[in-house]
Amino acid sequence: MTNGDYTPLLLSLKVAAISTSIVFVAGVFFAYLFAKKQFFGKSIIESFFMLPLVLPPTVVGFGLLVLFGKKGWIGSWLIEWFDFQVVFTWIGAVIASIVVSFPLMYQSAVAAFESLDKKFENVARTMGASEWRVFWTVAFPLAWPGLLAGLVLSFARGLGEFGATLMLAGYIPGKTDTIPMAIYFAVESGQMEKATFWVIIIVALGFSTIMWLNWWSKRNMRRFSNDVKRR
Amino acid sequence: MKKNVLLFCLFFVLLLSFGCSDGGKVKEDEEQVELLVSAAASLTDVLTELKEEYEKDHKNTSITFNFGSSGKLAAQIEQGAPADLFLSASAKDMDNMNDKGLIDEPSRIDFTQNSLVLISNKDSTIDLNSFEKIDSAKIDHLAIGEPESVPVGRYTKEVFEHLGLWEPLQSKLVMGSDVRQVLTHVEMGNADLGIVYASDALISDKVKVLAKADTEWHEPIVYPGAIVDSSRHKEEAQEFLDYLMSADGKLQLEKFGFK
Amino acid sequence: MLKVHINKQLFHYDLEVDFTATSEIIVLFGPSGSGKTTILNSIAGLCQPDSGEISLNDQLFYGDKNGSLPTRERNIGYLFQDYALFPHMTVEKNIRYGVKKKGTELNLILEKLLDVLGIRHLLSKYPHQVSGGEKQRVALARALATEPSILLLDEPLSALDSETRTECQNELIRLHELWKIPFIIVTHDMDEAKKLGDRILFLEKGTIIKTTACNR
Numbered sequence: 178m179t180n181g182d183y184t185p186l187l188l189s190l191k192v193a194a195i196s197t198s199i200v201f202v203a204g205v206f207f208a209y210l211f212a213k214k215q216f217f218g219k220s221i222i223e224s225f226f227m228l229p230l231v232l233p234p235t236v237v238g239f240g241l242l243v244l245f246g247k248k249g250w251i252g253s254w255l256i257e258w259f260d261f262q263v264v265f266t267w268i269g270a271v272i273a274s275i276v277v278s279f280p281l282m283y284q285s286a287v288a289a290f291e292s293l294d295k296k297f298e299n300v301a302r303t304m305g306a307s308e309w310r311v312f313w314t315v316a317f318p319l320a321w322p323g324l325l326a327g328l329v330l331s332f333a334r335g336l337g338e339f340g341a342t343l344m345l346a347g348y349i350p351g352k353t354d355t356i357p358m359a360i361y362f363a364v365e366s367g368q369m370e371k372a373t374f375w376v377i378i379i380v381a382l383g384f385s386t387i388m389w390l391n392w393w394s395k396r397n398m399r400r401f402s403n404d405v406k407r408r
Numbered sequence: 409m410k411k412n413v414l415l416f417c418l419f420f421v422l423l424l425s426f427g428c429s430d431g432g433k434v435k436e437d438e439e440q441v442e443l444l445v446s447a448a449a450s451l452t453d454v455l456t457e458l459k460e461e462y463e464k465d466h467k468n469t470s471i472t473f474n475f476g477s478s479g480k481l482a483a484q485i486e487q488g489a490p491a492d493l494f495l496s497a498s499a500k501d502m503d504n505m506n507d508k509g510l511i512d513e514p515s516r517i518d519f520t521q522n523s524l525v526l527i528s529n530k531d532s533t534i535d536l537n538s539f540e541k542i543d544s545a546k547i548d549h550l551a552i553g554e555p556e557s558v559p560v561g562r563y564t565k566e567v568f569e570h571l572g573l574w575e576p577l578q579s580k581l582v583m584g585s586d587v588r589q590v591l592t593h594v595e596m597g598n599a600d601l602g603i604v605y606a607s608d609a610l611i612s613d614k615v616k617v618l619a620k621a622d623t624e625w626h627e628p629i630v631y632p633g634a635i636v637d638s639s640r641h642k643e644e645a646q647e648f649l650d651y652l653m654s655a656d657g658k659l660q661l662e663k664f665g666f667k
Numbered sequence: 668m669l670k671v672h673i674n675k676q677l678f679h680y681d682l683e684v685d686f687t688a689t690s691e692i693i694v695l696f697g698p699s700g701s702g703k704t705t706i707l708n709s710i711a712g713l714c715q716p717d718s719g720e721i722s723l724n725d726q727l728f729y730g731d732k733n734g735s736l737p738t739r740e741r742n743i744g745y746l747f748q749d750y751a752l753f754p755h756m757t758v759e760k761n762i763r764y765g766v767k768k769k770g771t772e773l774n775l776i777l778e779k780l781l782d783v784l785g786i787r788h789l790l791s792k793y794p795h796q797v798s799g800g801e802k803q804r805v806a807l808a809r810a811l812a813t814e815p816s817i818l819l820l821d822e823p824l825s826a827l828d829s830e831t832r833t834e835c836q837n838e839l840i841r842l843h844e845l846w847k848i849p850f851i852i853v854t855h856d857m858d859e860a861k862k863l864g865d866r867i868l869f870l871e872k873g874t875i876i877k878t879t880a881c882n883r
Contacts, residue, residue: 239592248597264598265549265582296751299713302738303745304765304813314764318755347582347593348554361585366556 184351185359186378188267192355193335196274200331204282205324209312212290230280234340241273241345267353269346274335281334282327289323290316322394329390333383439468441644444490446474446481448497448631450522450587453611454664455495461660462651469644477586478559485510485636492639493648495519495631498559502632509637515645516634519652520666522605523629524563524621529597530614538619539567542601544576551590551599554583559629560590564603566626591615605629607665631666669817669849673709673719673729677702682716682873688849692840694860695853697870703853707819710851711745712738723816744810744818749826750802752794758805759790765813780808783842800831804838811846820852824859836862 207226211219229237245252245263255261263269293316301311317324339357346353348362356379363372447455452475459471474481474491478501485491486508494511496502499518505511526542528534536542542550553561561583568574584590587604594602595614602615609617633652635645651657661667669688674681682702686693695703708714710721712728715735721728723743729735752761762777781787784804789797797805803823810818823839824832836859843850854860860867861881869877 242592242596242598246596246598262548294751296747296749297753299711299738300745300747300751301753301764302713303711303741303743304809305739305742305767306765307739315753319753343585344589344592347549347551348584349582352579362554362557362583365554365558365585368556 182351185354185356185375188270188354189336189356189379192267192270192274193332196271196278196335197328197332199271200275200279200282200335201324201328204279204286204327204331205317208283208286208290209316212287226283227280229277234277234338235344237276238273238341238344241269241276241341245269245272245345264345265347265349265353267346270338270342270353270355273341273345274338277338277341278331278334282331285323285327285330286320289320289327292323293320322397326390326394329386333386336379336382441469441641443469443471443492443641443644443648444474445471445493445495445648446476446485446489446491446636447495448478448481449475450497450605450607451475451495451631454607454661454666457664458652458657458660461656462648466644466647469647471648491636492641493633493645494636495633495652497522497631499630499632502634505634511634512637512639512642513634515642515649516632517649517653518630519633519649520631520658520661521629522607522631522666523623524560524567524603524626525606525609525617526619526621527591527594527602527604527609527615527617528600529594530616531597532600532616534600534618536601536618539573539621539625540571542573542577544573544580547580547600549582549593549599549601550577550580551582551584551593551602553587553590553603554585558584558586560587560603560605563626563629567603567621570625605665610665668724669710669851670720670722671706671710673706673716673721675705675709675714675716677705677873680872682706684868684870684873684875686868686875686878688851688866690847690849691865692843692850692852692863694864694867695851695870696855696857696860696864696867698855701870702873703855703870704821707745707821707851707853710817711743711819712736712741742813742816744813744815746803746806746810746818746820746823748822750806752802752806752809754794756793757790758786758792758794758797761794761805762790762809762812764809767813776814777812779845780811783845784808784838799827800835803827803831803835807838807842811842815848817849817851818846820850822853822855825854825856832859839863 211223242264243249245255247253247256247262247264252263255263263272297315297319298311301315306314337357338355339361342353342355343358343361348354348358356375360372360375360379363369363375445455455473459473463470474484476484478496478498481494482496482501482505485494485505494502494505502511502516506513506516526536526539528536534547552564553559555561555565565574568577582593582599584593587608590602590604591608591612593599595612601618606617606620609615633649635642635649639645652661671687672685674683676682679700682705684702684706695706697703705714709716710728712735716729718731720730723741726741727733727736728741753764756764762780766777781790784807786801786804786808789801789805794802794805803826824835827835839850840863852863854863864881867879867881868875869879
C-alpha cells in the first residue's frame with residue numbers, strides 16, 4: 178500500500194534524530210547558563226525561545242522562509258558563502274524541527290537545573306572541582322532525568338512536525354516527504370489505506386518513545402527516592 | 409398592588425408586540441435581504457470588489473460572503489450551514505452536492521473559467537515564453553499544487569502529461585498544499601517557476617506571467633454556481649448569479665484574470 | 668591561622684564579625700538566623716562579604732582590593748548539614764572526588780581515614796544504602812581526603828539520633844587531634860558546643876556577643 182516506499186520513515190527518523198541532537202546540546206547549554214544567572218533582558222530572550230510554542234506552525238514556517246529562503250537574510254548568505262541551500266531540502270526539515278522542538282527542550286532543562294540542589298555543586302567546588310568538572314560530574318548527571326524527558330519530548334515533537342516543515346522544506350516526494358506530510362497528502366487525496374498505514378507507524382513510534390520514558394524514569398526515580406525514605 | 413404591576417406588564421408587552429408587527433407590515437416592500445454566498449477562495453478579490461457595485465444597484469440586498477476551499481464549503485452546507493448561493497471552483501464538488509439534492513439543479517451554471525499560467529519571480533532573469541520550453545536542467549525547483557489533493561495541481565499534471573514533461577520534471581517539483589503556497593514559493597524566489605491560476609498571478613505584484621497554458625491541454629477549469637436548495641431568498645440569489653453572467657459581471661471577472 | 672574580619676548586609680541586620688582561629692575547634696553558637704552559616708559560606712567563598720578581609724595562613728581568601736579567591740582554590744573542607752553526598756556515585760567515588768594526585772602517600776591518608784572512621788565496608792554502596800551516622804562519616808572522609816587546610820562543619824550532627832551523636836562527637840575530636848587544622852563548627856546545641864569547642868563564639872543578629880574558652 179506504500180509501494181514499498183519507506184523514505185518517509187527513514188527521513189522522519191533522520192530528521193528527528195539530527196534535530197534532537199542539536200536541540201539537546203543547545204537547550205542544555207542555554208538552560209544551564211540561564212538557570213544560574215540573572216541579567217538584563219533574560220526574560221526577553223526566554224520569551225523569544227518560547228515563541229514557536231505559541232505561534233501557529235504556518236507563521237513559524239513563513240518566518241523561517243524569510244530567514245532561510247534563497248533571498249532570506251541567512252539563506253542568501255549561506256548560498257553566497259557555502260553554496261548551501263536550505264529551502265526545499267531535508268536540511269530545511271531539520272531546521273523547522275529544531276525551531277519547534279527547542280522550547281520543549283529548553284523548558285525541561287531549565288526546570289531540571291533549577292530543581293537541582295545547589296549544595297551538590299557547591300560541595301564539588303569546595304573539593305577543588307573546576308566549573309567544567311562540576312557540570313559534567315554533578316549537575317548533568319543529577320539533572321539527567323529531567324533532561325531526558327526534554328530529549329524525548331523534542332524527539333516526539335520533531336517527528337510530528339508538519340506545518341513549518343511543509344513551508345520550508347516543501348513537499349518533494351522521495352526527498353522531503355516526512356511521515357506527517359505523507360499522512361496529510363494521503364488524507365487530502367482520499368488515499369485512506371496509505372494514510373492509515375503511516376498513522377499506525379507514527380503512533381507506534383510516538384507511543385513507544387513515551388512509554389519507554391515513563392518506564393525509565395519510574396525505575397530511576399526509585400533509586401533517588403530511596404534516599405528520601407531512609408531519613 | 410402586586411396584581412396591578414403584573415397587569416401593567418402584560419399590557420406593556422402586548423402593546424410592544426403590536427407595535428412591532430405593525431411596523432413590519434409597512435416596510436414589507438423594501439425588506440432588507442441578507443444574501444449568504446459561499447464562494448471558492450480564489451474568488452475572494454473579485455467578489456469583494458463586485459459586491460460594492462452590486463449593493464449600490466440593489467439597495468434591498470446586502471451580501472455576506474463565506475470564502476473557503478470548495479470541498480470544505482460543500483461539507484458545511486451539507487451539515488446545515490446557512491447559505492443561499494454556492495459558487496464553487498470545482499465541478500466535482502458541485503456534482504456531489506447535486507447528487508445529495510442540496511442544490512436547485514436548474515439554476516446550476518458555469519459562470520466563469522480560469523486558466524493556468526507559468527510564472528516566475530518578478531526579478532527573475534529566466535528567459536522562457538512557453539510551457540513546452542521548460543528545461544528541467546536549467547531550473548532548481550518548479551512549484552505546483554499537489555496533484556492528488558489540490559485542483560490546480562491536478563490541472564498542472566494534465567498539462568505536463570500532455571506535453572510529455574511530467575516524468576522529466578519529477579525531481580524538480582515542489583508541491584504545495586494549496587495554490588497560495590505555490591504563489592509564496594515563487595514570490596519569495598525560492599522556486600524558479602510556478603504554475604498557478606491566471607487569477608492568482610494577476611493579484612500578486614511580485615510575480616510575472618511567462619506563458620499561458622493552452623486550454624486544450626487540460627480539462628476546462630470551470631466555476632459552477634448554483635442556488636442552495638434550502639435557501640429562502642432564491643429570487644435574490646438568482647439575481648446575483650445573473651449579474652455574474654451579465655456584461656458588467658463578466659468585465660469585472662476578466663479584470664481579475666477570469667474569463 | 669585563619670583571620671576573619673567581615674561586614675555583610677543581611678536581610679534583617681548587618682553581619683559584622685572579627686575573629687581568628689589557630690588549629691583549634693571554634694564553635695559558632697547562636698539561634699537560627701544569627702548569621703552562622705553566612706560566616707561559613709564567606710570563608711568557603713560560596714557567598715561574598717560586602718567588605719573586610721578573610722585569610723588563611725598566608726593566603727588571602729577575600730580582600731577589599733584583591734577581590735575573592737574562587738572556592739576551588741581555597742583548599743577547604745566543608746561538611747554540609749545534610750552531608751550533600753552525591754547520590755549518583757558510590758561511597759568510594761564520593762570520597763575520591765576531590766583527590767587530585769594518586770601517589771602512595773595519598774593512599775595512606777585514605778587508608779587511615781577509612782580505618783579511623785570505620786567505613787571501609789561501605790565503599791561499594793550508594794549513599795541511599797547507608798545509615799545517617801554512616802553518611803556523616805563518609806562526608807567527613809570525603810572532606811578530609813582533599814587534605815584541606817581548614818574544615819568547616821555546618822550543624823554536622825543535627826540529623827543524627829542522640830546515641831550516634833555522642834559517638835560522632837568523639838570521632839570529631841579524635842580526627843581533630845590527628846589532623847591539626849582549624850575546625851569551624853556551627854551548632855545551636857549548647858551541650859554539643861561545650862563538648863566540642865576549644866572556644867565558643869556566641870552570635871546574635873550578626874555580632875559576636877561573647878567568647879568563651881572551654882577546657883575539654
